[in-house]
Amino acid sequence: MKPHVLQLNPILIPAINDELASRYIVHKFFELTDKDAWLREEGAAVQAVITGGHTGISQEMLAQLPHVKVVAINGVGTDAVDLTYCRSRGVAVTATLGALTEDVADLAIGLLIAACRNLCAGDRFVRGGQWEIFAQPSAIPLARRFSGMRLGIVGMGRVGRAVAVRAAAFGCPISYTDLHAMADVPYRFEADLISLAQQSDALVLCAAADKAEGLVNAAVLEALGPNGFLVNVARGRLVNEADLTQALVTGQIAGAGLDVFVDEPHVPIALRQSDAVTLQAHRASATWETRTAMGQMVLDSIAQALAGARPAMSLTT
Numbered sequence: 474m475k476p477h478v479l480q481l482n483p484i485l486i487p488a489i490n491d492e493l494a495s496r497y498i499v500h501k502f503f504e505l506t507d508k509d510a511w512l513r514e515e516g517a518a519v520q521a522v523i524t525g526g527h528t529g530i531s532q533e534m535l536a537q538l539p540h541v542k543v544v545a546i547n548g549v550g551t552d553a554v555d556l557t558y559c560r561s562r563g564v565a566v567t568a569t570l571g572a573l574t575e576d577v578a579d580l581a582i583g584l585l586i587a588a589c590r591n592l593c594a595g596d597r598f599v600r601g602g603q604w605e606i607f608a609q610p611s612a613i614p615l616a617r618r619f620s621g622m623r624l625g626i627v628g629m630g631r632v633g634r635a636v637a638v639r640a641a642a643f644g645c646p647i648s649y650t651d652l653h654a655m656a657d658v659p660y661r662f663e664a665d666l667i668s669l670a671q672q673s674d675a676l677v678l679c680a681a682a683d684k685a686e687g688l689v690n691a692a693v694l695e696a697l698g699p700n701g702f703l704v705n706v707a708r709g710r711l712v713n714e715a716d717l718t719q720a721l722v723t724g725q726i727a728g729a730g731l732d733v734f735v736d737e738p739h740v741p742i743a744l745r746q747s748d749a750v751t752l753q754a755h756r757a758s759a760t761w762e763t764r765t766a767m768g769q770m771v772l773d774s775i776a777q778a779l780a781g782a783r784p785a786m787s788l789t790t
Contacts, residue, residue: 477518482525489768512537529553543778545771560789567774567786569767577757578635581706584730587751589617594748625673628680670696678707687713694720709734
C-alpha cells in the first residue's frame, strides 16, 4: 500500500507530479470540495504533507493528522507553520533552502535595473503607439544609471550574498545590515537601517525575517531620499506599504521594484498605477530550473522521513 500524502498547494512541474503519483497516494487538498469532512474521515491516513511557504499548515489541521511524519514546504518561508508544535510532536518540517537563491537574486537585480531605467513604462509607451505620436527625445524622462550605484542590502544571507556578487559586477559599492556583521564577506556592515538607507542609492530587501514587520517605514524611506530606489524580493510585510505608497506618490523616493506584498494577491491601487514602480506577482523563484530543484527537494524530504531517517533539510528534528 502506498503512503498517503496530503498536498495543500499545486506543484507546476509535471515530472515532479508524476513522481509523486508513482510513489504515493496523493490527495490534492486544494481540489477537495468538503475539506473538513475529508480531514475527519481520511486525516489519520496521512503520513506527509506538501505545502507552500505562504500557505503553511495550521496547528488545527496538524492535530487532525495524527500520523504525519513530515511537512515538506515547497519554498523557504516557515512563518506559516508552528515549528515549536511540530518539534514537540517529532514532525520534521523541511524547506527548499538554497534552491531559490540564484533566481531570486537575478530578479532582484532585474527589478532594480527595470526601475532605474523605466523599462516597463518604456515598453508601455512603445506598445501603446505613443512613440509615433510623441517622437521627440524628451517624451520619455531620462532614466537613472544602475552601474556604480551604492547598494544597501538588508539581510546578508544566501540571497543577499548572491545579489551582492551580481551588483559588484556592475561596479556597485556594497553595504549591508543584518543581525550582526559577517566575518566572511568583504562588504561594509552598517548596524542601523536608517544609516544604511542614507548611504545608499538603492535598498534591496533580502532578509528571511519571518517574524519581522514594517522594517522599512517612513523614516527609512525619507533617509533613502528622492533619488533612491527600493527593491523587495523578501517578505511583503517587511515594508510598511502605506508609507511606501506615500513616498512614491509624493516623490520622496525615485522608484521601487516589488515582487512581494503585504496582502497577496491584493496590491494597493496606487502602486499599480505608478510608472515609478515595477511589479511582479511573487515570482522570484518561478523558473523551470528552480521549481524543478524545489520539487526534487520535496520528494527527497518525504522519502527520507517515511524511511525513518531525519530529512536533510529538516528544521525541527
